[in-house]
Structures are given as C-alpha cells and as structure tokens.
Amino acid sequence: MTVPEPERDQFQDQALEEEILSGGESVYVAPPWKLMWWRFRKHKMALVSGVILLLFYFTAAFCEFVAPYDPDASFIQYKFAPPTRIHIRDDEGRFHWPFIYQTQRGVNPETMQIGYIEDKTIRHPIRLFVKGFDYKLLGLFPTNIHLFGIPTGEDKQGIFLFGADRLGRDMFSRVVYGARLSLTLGLVGVFLSLILGIILGGISGYYGGWIDTVVQRTIEFIRTIPTIPLWMTLSAALPADWPVERVYFGITVILSLVGWTWMARVVRGRFLAMREEDFVLAARLNGAREMRIILRHMVPSFLSYIIAALTLNIPGMILAETGLSFLGLGLRPPAISWGVLLQEAMNLRSLVLSPWVLTPGFAVVISVLAFNFVGDGLRDAADPYAR
C-alpha cells in the first residue's frame, strides 16, 4: 500500500499510524466499531465534550447526591447571596484543604452596599461525603450522604457555589436538579422523533414515488412554520392542571412533531444510498428476504449515521424546552428544569441583584456545545471506510 501524501488530518491518530507502519493487520481486520472509535478519538473536542456529557448525565442521575441542599429549601438569611468564595490560602498565607469563611450579611465598608462579608476568623473546611438531607439514591436506597458540603449546619453557614436566589435557595442544587428534566427531555424527544422519522423516512425512501413526494412535501411544509410560535401555541393548549410528568411528556411530543422531519431526511437519504450498494445487491442475489436485508444488512451500516444525527438533534430539543419553559409555556414550577430556573431572570430586579440566576443558562450552553461537538465527531467517525 502506498501511503499518499498525508494531509493534515490524516494519520494523526498514533495507534492507527503505528499499526500501518508496523505492517500490522489490525487496521484491515478491525471491526467497524473499532475503526469508528479510532476516528472519533482523533476529534479531541468531541472526546472532551463526551466526558463533559458523561459527567452531566451522571449528575442528572444522581442529582440528590451531588446537590448539597434540597433545591426547594430556602434559607431566608441568604437571600441573593453571591457565589461562595472557596479559598485554599488563609489570611496569613498558609495553605489548607479548600475551605470557606464564615459570611455575615452586612454593609460593605468600602462600597457602603448591603452584601455578604467574610469573617476571616472562622474557617469552614469543605468535606466530601457529608451528611445532609435525606433522599433515596436512584429512588431505591435511603441515605443522607452528599458529595460535598460543610459539616456545620445550614443555619450557621451555607455553601452556595452558584449563589442563592431571591428566596435564598441554593442555585447550584437547583441547577443540578434541573439537569434531570432538561437533559432527559432532549433524549426522550429525540427518541420519539427517531421513531417517527424512521417510519416515515423509511417508507418514503423505500417506496419512493408519490408516497415519497407526499412525505417530502409534508416535511418542507412543517419546516416553513416558525417553530417557537407553533410550539408556544401547542403547549399553551396543555391543560394547566396536568401533573409534571404529563406536561413533560406533552412537551416532548410537541417538540417531536417538528423534530422527526430532520430524522426522516437522514433516514431516507441513507436508504436511497444504501439501496444501490453492492452488498445489498449481493444479499438480494443470495435470496435473502426483504426484511432480512433491511435489518441485517442495511440498518447496521447506517446506524452510525443515525446516532450521529440523533446527537446533533438533541441540542435543538434542549434549547426548545428551555425557551418554552422560560416563557412559562413549558414545564412549570414546582418542576425544576433549566428553563424554569431561567424564568427568575425575567425579573429585572433579580437579574440585577443576582446575575447568577443566569447560571442555568450556561449549563444549557455547555451541554448544547458538547452535544454539537460529540455529534460532529460521531459524524466524522460514522463512516470508517471513507478516506
């Protein structure tokens, strides 16, 4: 094999390069998923984003454990408290295990504004696995251990990584709890879109002809409607007395009504391309049944594309939920999602006094970016046999 003049991207992957140079055969015999993994690994941003997403979903699954406080508990004495500063050096320059100072509400002597002043004589070290409010881990195991916290009771001193809102609720705990609804809603929505997309896109690509035309026209039609006004109208029709779970499901259905169009496009395109492939022809000549050709030969070879497309569609869902809940038309309090939390920022006084009410927004941005990068990486890796 003559190695072509390497382009910048090519052969950056050391393992791959070494294999080829050492004349190893593993490149040629490696199963597709291994080749995909090698390719995906090259995309550094995708890899980092993947780790971030894993962390986020871990947080979502174990939010009671990660959150130091009950998200609905309000500590009246900490209204609008800014994010607690974590120190590792005390006033005399000695290093310690990360700690926070006792804070006291009072008038700042320099700016003459009411704020929280650190009392440098009392240190509270931050401990891991401290006891806090009771909960059930994964809804099964009752416990009261939390990832971190300070051993002193909340009434004496609290730790607020992202500050506290106008009712003195810990923003960090709220953002952590919000991850559960916001992040899963994207997944569920994309899954519903996928089902619709596979059915309609598959039919469209498989049968062609007038069915194809009808489906394609429908897709074009749906995409010309501005989504937010449409979603607003539909979700406003969800009865106000529905419980959280029902609203959650209703919203995902509404979002999927538009989301499936993207999936259908991808599925149809793949179907059309696949139909002409030699291995499909070979299977057909071997007398394989239609269903077997589709399930055994075609689906595995476009599965990776579907997964990539799915990943790229999740951000849209997360953003849509955030937008709708923010407007008050999606999930509603007492449900906690990032969009619901951002409603707080609509209050100008809250926004000016405690800009940290915007932290859920940054959680949204980070997860959206991460999904975009991972999606990009997956898309590049989706076809390991392409140059």
Place this chain on the structure above:
Amino acid sequence: MIAYIARRVLLMIPTLFLISIISFVAIQLPPGDYLTSYVAQLRTMGENLDEEQIATLRERYGLGEPVYVQYVKWISGIILRGDWGQSMEWQKPVKELIGERLTLTVILSLFSLLISWFVAIPIGVYSATHQYSILDYVMSVISFIGVGIPGFLLALIVMYFAQARLGLNVGGLFSEQYINAPWSVDRVIDMLKHLWIPVLILAVEGTAGGIRTTRANLLDELNKPYVELARAKGLNEWKLIWKYPVRVALNPFFSTVGWSLANLISGATLISVVLSLQTTGPMQLRALTSQDMYLAGSFLLLLSVLTVIGTLISDILLAWVDPRIRLEK
C-alpha cells in the same frame, strides 16, 4: 421564468391551506368555545351582552355547527372581508392589533438576516481560503459558541450589563413619547436607535451558522478542477474566488432562506419577550396565556404565511440568478 413563478405560486396554495388548518386547530384547542369564555369574561368585568348580540356572534363564527363549517366561516371571513375575529382581552378586532406589531417583527427579522449575511459571508470565505490559520480557528470557536448560546440568554446578558453596569434600559423599541404616537420620521429615527441591539442579538446565531455553512461549502468547491483551471489561466486570485466558487458555495445559503426566516421569527419571538419589544412575540405570548385564541391563531397564521412568502421571493430571486433551477423539469 413566468412558467416557473406560476408553478411556485400554485405550489404555495396547498401549503397556505395546511397552514390555515393548523392555525384553526390552534384556535380550537383550548377547552370550551370561544363565545362562552368571551361572555364569561365580559360578565366578570360587569358588562353584559344581550341575547341578540350573542346570537349574532354565534352565527358569525358558526359556533355549535360542525367543525368544517366553523373553519369555512373563519377562513372566508379572513379572505373575503379581512375579518380576523375578535380579541377577547383587548376588546378589539384582531386586525387592528396586529398590523404594526407584524411590521416590526418583519423589520427586525429582515435586518438581522441582512446583517448576518453581510458578516457571515466574508468571514466564511476568509476561513475557507485560509484554512487552519489562526483567524480560522478563532472564527470557528466564536461561531461554535454563537450557535450554542440561545438568543434569549444573550438578550438577558445584554440586559444585565446595560442595566447593572451602564444604568441603561435597553428594553422596548421606542422612547416613551413615541410608543403610541402615529408613524412619523421622528418615530422611525427613534425606532432605529433602539432597534440595533435586538437586531444584533438576533443576528448572532444566524451569523455563526452562516460562517460554518459558507466555510464548509466553499472548502468543497475550492478543490474542484474548474478552480484549478481558472488559477492556471492566471486569473487574479481575489476575483477568481469571489466570482466562481463563492457563488456556487452560497447557493444552498439562499435556497434555505425560508428556513432561516422561520428560525429568525422564532428567535425574534423569544428575544422580543425578554426585551419587551413591541413586536408579535410578547403579544402572542399574552394572547396564549390568557387564551385569547383568535389573536394567537392569527399570529401563527400570519407569521407562517410571511415565511412562505419570503421563501417564494427568495426562490424567484434564486431562479433569476441561477438558470439551472429555472430550467429544471
């Protein structure tokens, strides 16, 4: 060309029909019929409609009759008499309420579209022609972040800095004395003074997406033989890039202008709510929360129709520029 336009206009009709049906369904979605809640609302305000008026309204909207009759009455009212129904909350015909707001939404969206193009295209071309240069990386990162930050969050951040740091109120599209004033030159100038902030915020996402599209498409084109040929002929590099591959690369850009418009209107809705602009967004939101359905449905209908018309115009322009589209089929 005329045949092409005629075909496109004909294709629009089923789309418009479907849009009207969806809007009508939206009006019908809330439980109870419109008139009952209207009368109930009037009662709570101490007013009373006499039986005769109720009967007239009932006849007007075909309430109590089959759904399709109601639909026909509703849509024929709009098409034949320009009667969009009655807004419960404002006690006014919908027609009187939406005109100005719709104009402002259109102005906001169009300005943003133009700005995002003007910024995105040169940057995208630069990024593609200087692939892997430092500026290319910087632009890629910025455009990624631009795609990731939802417009309304950006609006909130701008609000915070304007309010807390500069003591400015960036909300609204008009200074106080112009809010309810009739249109005049002064009012337009006043509006332009307020308009640029929302326009810029709204343009960010489109710009970021535009940079990525331009860059990706142009990179595909740059390797093609015709570019090589033109270069071999000794054509000036600048002229060569802008005259041939850029034109081809921008094609998908213009052909998806309908989707861009739909996106812009969506984004504008959220941003307008945050910045309380006098556009359709906040009014539609209020109409929806107070179940003022004729108003809300009309907004949905009009915004969708606007997007369809925008797509039509862009298609015609595209066909005018590109003979391949015009002569297809």
